[in-house]
Amino acid sequence: MIHQGDDTVTIELDQREDGELIGIILEAAHRRDFETMTRTATEVSEMTRNWATHIPWDDLASLEGDDDELAQVVADLTEMWEPAHLRNPVDPDEEYALDKNAYDFYRPAGCNLLTRTEDFYGWVQARRRTETWQYSRVLEAAPDSVAQITNDLGRRARGINFNSQDYLSFNTHPAIREAAARAMRDYGPHSAGSPMVLGNTRISDDLEAALGDLVGLDHVTLFPTGWAAGFGAVVGLVRQSDHILIDRLAHSCLQQGARAATRNVVRYEHLNVEAVRRHLTEIRATDTRNGILVVTDGLFSVDADWPDLVTLQRVCREHDATLLVDVAHDLGSMGPGGTGVLGMQDLLGSVDIVMGAFSKTFCSNGGFVASNSPALKQYIKMFGGSHFFSNALSPVQTAVVREATRIIRSAEGDVLRARLFTAIHALRDELTGRGLTCMGEPSPIVPLLIGNEKLARTANRLLFDRGVLAFMVEFPVTPTGSSRFRLQVQAGHRPEEAREAARIIEGAIADSRAYLSSAFGSAPR
Amino acid sequence: MYDAIVIGARCSGASTALLLARRGHRVLVVDRSSFPSDVISTHFLWPHGMSYLNRWGLLDEVLAVTPAHTTVEVVNDGISLTGSVPTELLHEYFRDLHGDDSGVVQSYASVRRRVLDEILVGAAAKAGAEVRTNFTVRELIVENGQVVGIRGRAVGGELVEERARIVVGADGRNSFVARALALPKYDERPRCTFAYWSYWSGFDLGPAQLHRRGRLACAVVPTNFNQNMVLVWGPSEWSREFRGDVPGNYQKALDFVSPELGEVVRTKGTREERIYGTLDQSAFLRPLHGPGWVLVGDAESAKDQCTAIGMTHAFRDAELVSVALDRWLRGDASIDEAMTAYGDRRRSQNAAAYHDYVCTLAEMRPYRHDELQLFVALRGNQQEIDRFIATHADVAPVSEFFQASNLFLLNDAAKESSADHPVFENFAETSRSYQQNLFA
Numbered sequence: 013m014i015h016q017g018d019d020t021v022t023i024e025l026d027q028r029e030d031g032e033l034i035g036i037i038l039e040a041a042h043r044r045d046f047e048t049m050t051r052t053a054t055e056v057s058e059m060t061r062n063w064a065t066h067i068p069w070d071d072l073a074s075l076e077g078d079d080d081e082l083a084q085v086v087a088d089l090t091e092m093w094e095p096a097h098l099r100n101p102v103d104p105d106e107e108y109a110l111d112k113n114a115y116d117f118y119r120p121a122g123c124n125l126l127t128r129t130e131d132f133y134g135w136v137q138a139r140r141r142t143e144t145w146q147y148s149r150v151l152e153a154a155p156d157s158v159a160q161i162t163n164d165l166g167r168r169a170r171g172i173n174f175n176s177q178d179y180l181s182f183n184t185h186p187a188i189r190e191a192a193a194r195a196m197r198d199y200g201p202h203s204a205g206s207p208m209v210l211g212n213t214r215i216s217d218d219l220e221a222a223l224g225d226l227v228g229l230d231h232v233t234l235f236p237t238g239w240a241a242g243f244g245a246v247v248g249l250v251r252q253s254d255h256i257l258i259d260r261l262a263h264s265c266l267q268q269g270a271r272a273a274t275r276n277v278v279r280y281e282h283l284n285v286e287a288v289r290r291h292l293t294e295i296r297a298t299d300t301r302n303g304i305l306v307v308t309d310g311l312f313s314v315d316a317d318w319p320d321l322v323t324l325q326r327v328c329r330e331h332d333a334t335l336l337v338d339v340a341h342d343l344g345s346m347g348p349g350g351t352g353v354l355g356m357q358d359l360l361g362s363v364d365i366v367m368g369a370f371s372k373t374f375c376s377n378g379g380f381v382a383s384n385s386p387a388l389k390q391y392i393k394m395f396g397g398s399h400f401f402s403n404a405l406s407p408v409q410t411a412v413v414r415e416a417t418r419i420i421r422s423a424e425g426d427v428l429r430a431r432l433f434t435a436i437h438a439l440r441d442e443l444t445g446r447g448l449t450c451m452g453e454p455s456p457i458v459p460l461l462i463g464n465e466k467l468a469r470t471a472n473r474l475l476f477d478r479g480v481l482a483f484m485v486e487f488p489v490t491p492t493g494s495s496r497f498r499l500q501v502q503a504g505h506r507p508e509e510a511r512e513a514a515r516i517i518e519g520a521i522a523d524s525r526a527y528l529s530s531a532f533g534s535a536p537r
Numbered sequence: 538m539y540d541a542i543v544i545g546a547r548c549s550g551a552s553t554a555l556l557l558a559r560r561g562h563r564v565l566v567v568d569r570s571s572f573p574s575d576v577i578s579t580h581f582l583w584p585h586g587m588s589y590l591n592r593w594g595l596l597d598e599v600l601a602v603t604p605a606h607t608t609v610e611v612v613n614d615g616i617s618l619t620g621s622v623p624t625e626l627l628h629e630y631f632r633d634l635h636g637d638d639s640g641v642v643q644s645y646a647s648v649r650r651r652v653l654d655e656i657l658v659g660a661a662a663k664a665g666a667e668v669r670t671n672f673t674v675r676e677l678i679v680e681n682g683q684v685v686g687i688r689g690r691a692v693g694g695e696l697v698e699e700r701a702r703i704v705v706g707a708d709g710r711n712s713f714v715a716r717a718l719a720l721p722k723y724d725e726r727p728r729c730t731f732a733y734w735s736y737w738s739g740f741d742l743g744p745a746q747l748h749r750r751g752r753l754a755c756a757v758v759p760t761n762f763n764q765n766m767v768l769v770w771g772p773s774e775w776s777r778e779f780r781g782d783v784p785g786n787y788q789k790a791l792d793f794v795s796p797e798l799g800e801v802v803r804t805k806g807t808r809e810e811r812i813y814g815t816l817d818q819s820a821f822l823r824p825l826h827g828p829g830w831v832l833v834g835d836a837e838s839a840k841d842q843c844t845a846i847g848m849t850h851a852f853r854d855a856e857l858v859s860v861a862l863d864r865w866l867r868g869d870a871s872i873d874e875a876m877t878a879y880g881d882r883r884r885s886q887n888a889a890a891y892h893d894y895v896c897t898l899a900e901m902r903p904y905r906h907d908e909l910q911l912f913v914a915l916r917g918n919q920q921e922i923d924r925f926i927a928t929h930a931d932v933a934p935v936s937e938f939f940q941a942s943n944l945f946l947l948n949d950a951a952k953e954s955s956a957d958h959p960v961f962e963n964f965a966e967t968s969r970s971y972q973q974n975l976f977a
Contacts, residue, residue, distance in 0.1 A: 021582070026811070027811045028811070029733075029780075029783045029811060029812050029813070029814055030813065030814060030815075031780050031783070031816075032575075032780065032783070032816050034778075056576050056811060057575075057811065058574065058576075058811050059575050059576055059577045060577060060813075060815075061577075061819070062569070062570055062574060062575065062576035062577070063576050063577035063709065063710070063711070063815070064711055064817075065569055065709065065711055065713065066674065066711045066713065066716060088711075091817070092815070092816075092817040093816075095727075095731075095773035095774060095776055095777075095816060096728070096729060096816075096819035097727040097728045097774070097819075098775065099727065100725060100727040100819075102727070111893075111897060113939070115907070115939060115941070115944055116905060116907055116908075117907060117943065118907055118948075119906055119910040119911070119948075120905040120906060120907070121905075121906035121961075121964045121965060121968075122964075122965065148962065229593065258942075260942060260943075262938065262942075264941075267941070267942045268945075271945055271946070271949055275949060275950065277946060277949075279942055279943065279946065327856035344938075449795075461931075463885075463886035463889050463890070464886070464889040464890070464893065465893075466616075466893075467889075487939070487940075487941060488941035489941075490936075491936035491937065491939065491940035491941075492890060492934050492935055492936055492939040492940070493887065493889060493890025493934070493936040493939075494585055494886055494890075494891070494936050525867055528724070529721075529723050529724065529725065530723055530724050530889075531723035531724055531822045531824065531825075531884055532724065532822075532884050532885075532886075532888065532889035532892070533880070533881065533884045533885065534885075534886055535881040535882070535884070535885040535886065536885060536886050536887065537633050537634060537882060537885050537934075
């Protein structure tokens with residue numbers, strides 16, 4: 013595109029491109045033709061001269077007789093001229109495993125639903141081959157504060173166990189095991205059907221009453237899993253014209269329930285009650301006819317913090333909105349008498365809707381929804397599909413949860429929680445003292461911030477057989493770039509075990525950083 | 538004895554000198570060049586980059602000779618998104634990073650370095666910094682492991698020695714300071730782009746356009762002197778073949794990525810300068826600071842040009858480091874405290890996530906089905922388009938956009954589907970064809 017015959021053509025325009033010139037200089041250097049090197053360098057653009065200030069563009073002739081200097085200049089020019097990946101080869105499997113995120117595979121191409129999953133599977137296999145796939149490990153025996161596991165490549169490991177959700181160590185508690193055995197004897201392993209038909213037993217009624225007592229709400233409904241409780245409560249209540257305001261980090265069952273229920277979903281900034289107030293005012297300015305459900309966790313399961321529920325509930329009432337709080341992680345494990353975040357904020361009996369899961373503290377699958385309204389209870393049973401159209405909790409599960417609830421409310425519960433918090437403080441103090449970042453507040457969840465996925469995945473690989481079992485969470489559990497180890501503490505952890513684990517984890521992270529040669533820290537902003 | 542000697546008087550160096558001098562410190566800033574002077578650069582300033590200039594009182598001088606716009610059009614495999622960086626996210630950015638959100642502007646601009654760097658150097662001198670151009674640093678003076686000054690010379694001049702409490706390395710990707718101290722590189726990502734560009738007159742297309750097709754991209758951005766910067770880039774793996782015929786392949790890349798733009802350039806454009814190029818773009822970090830020295834700008838963190846963020850980041854560093862050094866120089870903080878504060882911001886989770894974002898983009902792999910579907914889902918959702926652009930420009934954190942619940946909601950709110958966009962016909966075949974080196 014050189015316009016010949018045009019008066020405005022400058023010398024610049026006719027000059028050769030710098031890459032070509034550097035190529036000529038490198039060739040000339042090979043022949044030790046210093047005259048050509050010097051002459052060609054005068055044509056190199058001001059742009060490149062000012063960029064590559066380390067090249068002695070005006071002094072190339074002086075390299076004659078100084079082989080070391082010449083070699084250095086050739087190396088420096090080559091570095092600018094040759095694609096860098098040719099100098100620094102990387103393992104393509106590892107590069108692929110570490111670079112991608114699950115969201116890269118959410119919208120696969122192709123009309124065949126079977127074959128289009130292959131792309132994702134290729135990535136899973138790369139993660140497996142490089143031992144950076146943290147999912148689907150299995151237990152070899154009953155987990156305690158220590159557990160023995162096998163990963164999905166068949167490799168075994170034994171370690172201090174921060175991978176179980178068993179905050180009060182009920183899995184090995186004799187009374188819990190006895191309750192399970194008794195229910196097995198009395199009712200057998202099976203629930204006879206949906207709780208709407210004949211799936212529940214006498215134990216289920218007892219459990220509903222005990223849970224109602226724990227959260228201070230009269231009307232409780234059981235669900236076969238915690239996920240079903242959250243999803244069922246939201247889709248049972250909310251219709252297409254209604255609105256949902258949901259904390260950005262609320263649990264997946266609530267997010268997916270929200271998506272399934274309505275398109276009018278606002279994800280408000282994590283914990284920001286003022287943002288909720290603003291959104292509610294906006295919605296109510298134009299819509300006074302439809303419902304608004306505000307959804308939050310109590311204790312957030314990967315951030316270990318909780319909202320100001322007192323203000324949130326008040327703001328909801330001021331705008332004719334209904335509040336739903338998921339207490340899956342805090343109920344039983346913290347707060348006065350095991351009443352969780354609700355008890356800590358003196359809100360027992362005064363939150364619109366409370367839902368929870370048994371899998372963290374109550375030693376079983378299952379979940380519940382509670383409120384002060386018998387009508388709401390019957391409505392959710394009918395329209396929250398996961399209650400009506402699932403088999404009920406099994407008698408064994410129900411009996412376990414009932415016994416767990418009893419212990420939680422007893423003096424022994426206080427002792428277990430005290431032990432749990434001793435271990436929590438030991439773990440957090442040791443990690444923090446070693447310069448690591450524990451997010452949130454002291455609670456059974458100790459999120460240890462890593463940030464970058466590559467660092468987290470390689471730290472996870474290194475940690476595997478060093479004597480600590482910890483679950484690394486990344487997208488979709490956390491946002492991208494803020495992965496972490498989610499350490500779940502148990503009452504059975506001795507403080508010295510927690511400190512030992514902290515030391516090992518720090519070592520794995522430091523080694524991982526060295527392996528990746530990474531200078532990034534984990535400060536948030 | 539100076540409070541600070543700044544080596545390099547361009548985006549990060551002149552700005553750091555300016556800000557330190559304005560706070561009353563004795564500053565010497567040196568550069569090998571004399572100004573005006575050009576340097577390899579995509580010379581794009583995102584709105585936060587422009588906001589920094591505004592905060593420093595220099596924006597008007599730049600705008601007097603430089604076209605600026607607010608909206609940008611981004612076209613990926615034919616899927617067009619037009620938006621701008623939202624003001625409220627800019628305010629949030631400045632509050633979070635600097636604790637002060639004054640001076641926010643929403644416009645962006647492409648400013649030739651021969652224009653911008655001269656304005657910055659002039660401002661530094663006016664603020665009281667001593668500026669020595671045509672000055673080449675030959676040596677760092679190190680005593681007891683501590684950098685305490687420099688030795689260097691002006692053209693044809695005597696070797697001079699100057700001392701300071703701190704030496705600031707603001708001398709770019711190929712930093713002399715880093716080489717003299719034999720600093721290691723961290724977080725290296727060798728895969729990057731090659732880029733070729735030139736300056737064209739003869740057409741005015743309004744706001745900036747960024748186009749991408751397969752593994753190639755191009756941008757047309759209005760810049761100084763009534764010219765357009767027309768830039769093409771692709772994966773550095775293809776650079777050797779591209780180099781075989783630079784002018785021919787430059788046009789070929791334009792025609793491939795956007796036939797319309799290729800046509801405009803071919804039929805209406807007059808090229809005003811030679812074609813420039815670089816593939817010296819691989820990403821890395823260096824240690825940020827040590828005894829008697831600190832790095833800013835490309836010297837501390839070099840990244841590929843594909844998000845055109847370098848100058849904006851240099852300005853950010855200048856503000857961060859000058860605030861930190863000021864606290865120390867005044868005696869309000871120890872050097873360790875001051876440098877830790879700087880380091881925390883520069884080596885944060887958000888910074889790591891953005892580093893990965895740029896490096897992954899710089900590999901120039903063909904867009905995946907997922908990614909293109911996301912662009913489709915964004916169409917018509919102006920708020921989220923704007924947030925995506927803000928994320929691309931490192932105004933909003935990567936983690937806030939690429940978050941499960943947000944991506945699901947974007948999907949659900951989609952107004953268009955893949956049926957509306959031809960790239961999805963025979964997607965697998967198209968995608969495969971994109972792997973072919975166009976210049977081989």
